Amino acid sequence: RPQGPAAAPQRSLYRIVDNHCETSVTPNTYCLHVIDAARLAFGLPTVRTLVDGNDCEGSETCISLEHIDHGRVVDNECSSQAFGIELHNSPGATVAGNSFEFLTGGTGCEIRDLALGEKIDFSRVVPGAGVCVPQ
Numbered sequence: 373r374p375q376g377p378a379a380a381p382q383r384s385l386y387r388i389v390d391n392h393c394e395t396s397v398t399p400n401t402y403c404l405h406v407i408d409a410a411r412l413a414f415g416l417p418t419v420r421t422l423v424d425g426n427d428c429e430g431s432e433t434c435i436s437l438e439h440i441d442h443g444r445v446v447d448n449e450c451s452s453q454a455f456g457i458e459l460h461n462s463p464g465a466t467v468a469g470n471s472f473e474f475l476t477g478g479t480g481c482e483i484r485d486l487a488l489g490e491k492i493d494f495s496r497v498v499p500g501a502g503v504c505v506p507q
Contacts, residue, residue, distance in 0.1 A: 381410045381418045388423045395431040397453060397475070403428030407438040412461075417441035423448060430475070437462040439488075445470065455481050461488040 386406055393403035404426060408419040421443040428434040434450030436458040437443045443465035450456040456472040459465050467483055474480030481504035 381416070383418050383420070386419055386421045388421075388426060390425045391427070393426065393428045393431075395429075397430050397432075399432050399453075401431040402433050402436050403431045403450075403452075404434070405436045405438075406440060406443070408440050411441060412439040422446075428452070433458050434472075436460065437465050440465055444468075449473075451475060452480070455484050457482065458484045458486070460486040460490075463487075 388404055388406070391404075395401050395403055404423055406419065406421050406423070408417060410416050410418040419440060421437060421440050423435055423437075423443070423445045424447055426435075426448045428448065429451035432453045433455040434452040434457060435445055435448060436455075437445065438460040440462040441464045443462055445457055445465060445467045447469045449471050451473040453475050456474075457467055457470065459467070470482075472480065472482045483505050485503045485505065
């Protein structure tokens with residue numbers, strides 16, 4: 373099996389633009405979910421992501437980026453149960469111009485930010501499970 377830099381995954385741009393997503397209202401679902409597994413496993417960022425102009429509804433989390441070094445989440449409409457946008461170990465992500473509506477009528481979290489090593493707690497917004505920030 374090849375080893376070294378030549379065997380590393382190639383960098384790519386993943387674009388999710390102008391889609392409509394309606395998912396089930398069961399817990400632990402996402403409308404849009406992007407993970408850079410190579411960055412998680414080897415520390416090599418390989419995926420740049422643009423999530424723009426999507427209309428997502430019904431899921432527990434509208435949009436999730438995990439281990440993304442360069443990501444832009446802009447101008448999306450999110451109607452979700454608990455989290456609008458979840459950033460797990462994605463400190464370089466830009467989030468701007470999104471709108472949020474939460475289906476349960478309770479307290480939702482527009483943006484939840486989790487650092488590497490923090491556990492994703494699927495029991496909605498709880499103390500110690502990342503930081504919720506307004507957009």
